[in-house]
Amino acid sequence: MNAAKPSVARPALRPYSTQSNKQGTTGGGSTPSVAAMLAVASMGFAAYHVLVKSREGQPVQRRNKKETKSEEPEKAQPEVPQVPAFSPDEVTVVFVLGGPGAGKGTQCENLKRDYNFVHLSAGDLLRAEQKREGSKYGDLIRHYIREGLIVPMEVTIALLENAMKEAIEKEGKTRFLIDGFPRKMDQAIKFEEVVVTSKVVLYFECPEEVMLKRLLKRGESSGRDDDNIESIKKRFNVFKETSFPVIEAYEKQNKVHKVSCDQPVDQVYANVKVVFDEIFSKNN
Numbered sequence: 001m002n003a004a005k006p007s008v009a010r011p012a013l014r015p016y017s018t019q020s021n022k023q024g025t026t027g028g029g030s031t032p033s034v035a036a037m038l039a040v041a042s043m044g045f046a047a048y049h050v051l052v053k054s055r056e057g058q059p060v061q062r063r064n065k066k067e068t069k070s071e072e073p074e075k076a077q078p079e080v081p082q083v084p085a086f087s088p089d090e091v092t093v094v095f096v097l098g099g100p101g102a103g104k105g106t107q108c109e110n111l112k113r114d115y116n117f118v119h120l121s122a123g124d125l126l127r128a129e130q131k132r133e134g135s136k137y138g139d140l141i142r143h144y145i146r147e148g149l150i151v152p153m154e155v156t157i158a159l160l161e162n163a164m165k166e167a168i169e170k171e172g173k174t175r176f177l178i179d180g181f182p183r184k185m186d187q188a189i190k191f192e193e194v195v196v197t198s199k200v201v202l203y204f205e206c207p208e209e210v211m212l213k214r215l216l217k218r219g220e221s222s223g224r225d226d227d228n229i230e231s232i233k234k235r236f237n238v239f240k241e242t243s244f245p246v247i248e249a250y251e252k253q254n255k256v257h258k259v260s261c262d263q264p265v266d267q268v269y270a271n272v273k274v275v276f277d278e279i280f281s282k283n284n
Contacts, residue, residue, distance in 0.1 A: 085161055086196040093196055096179045097247055098204030100235045101211030102261050103268060108177045110269050115276055118167045122181035125159040126151055146225045148234030150242065153187040161195050183243045200279060201250045206261035208236055
């Protein structure tokens with residue numbers, strides 16, 4: 001009686017093995033599997049790629065031994081603070097704010113005369129730029145003004161800074177009334193970052209019905225695109241929604257001086273002079 005032959009454990013097959021997995025195969029093996037052929041082909045391709053690169057003298061990129069799902073984020077470079085164009089010790093800026101038709105321009109002309117200020121109207125600068133031949137901002141400015149919207153701050157701030165530089169270089173003047181700007185808080189922040197910190201905010205308070213009457217009267221002869229009832233109402237809304245928060249923010253810095261405009265022009269200016277005499281001297 002023949003003794004039973006001890007069973008021999010077959011080695012586990014690797015995925016790319018060409019050995020048959022079937023029992024009782026004859027003829028020393030069988031056709032390699034598709035997976036095995038693909039594995040061998042890919043290995044050969046990789047070896048060929050390395051060989052070609054090495055002959056060309058190019059470095060071969062190698063994989064990291066261990067790739068992690070989340071790589072350590074790069075350390076953010078510290079932001080270099082932007083230096084303003086002017087020092088507040090050398091250049092004085094007064095923001096003059098108030099709703100459309102509050103009389104800002106009229107009072108600024110009086111202050112220009114009596115206190116040696118340069119009057120810069122953001123609106124006038126924008127309107128002049130839109131009319132300037134060859135201006136790349138002309139159509140954009142025209143659209144924003146007509147719709148009662150706020151022109152992108154980069155345009156307005158650039159125009160203001162250029163006008164200030166020109167006045168300093170040509171006239172030697174360093175006091176500026178900036179009329180109708182900033183109209184949004186981001187404008188105020190950006191201006192003080194890149195141009196100069198403001199000293200005072202002069203705010204002309206005026207009832208909406210009074211401003212509306214003034215603007216409609218002015219529209220009879222001004223020729224301005226925005227002196228019409230539709231644009232005026234839009235401008236009122238924009239002022240309430242975006243410009244008034246600027247005044248509230250500066251109030252927290254104790255920079256705001258309010259003057260009521262619901263009275264004759266001469267009386268308004270008399271009240272403005274009281275404020276300016278407290279802050280500025282005519283001789284300085």
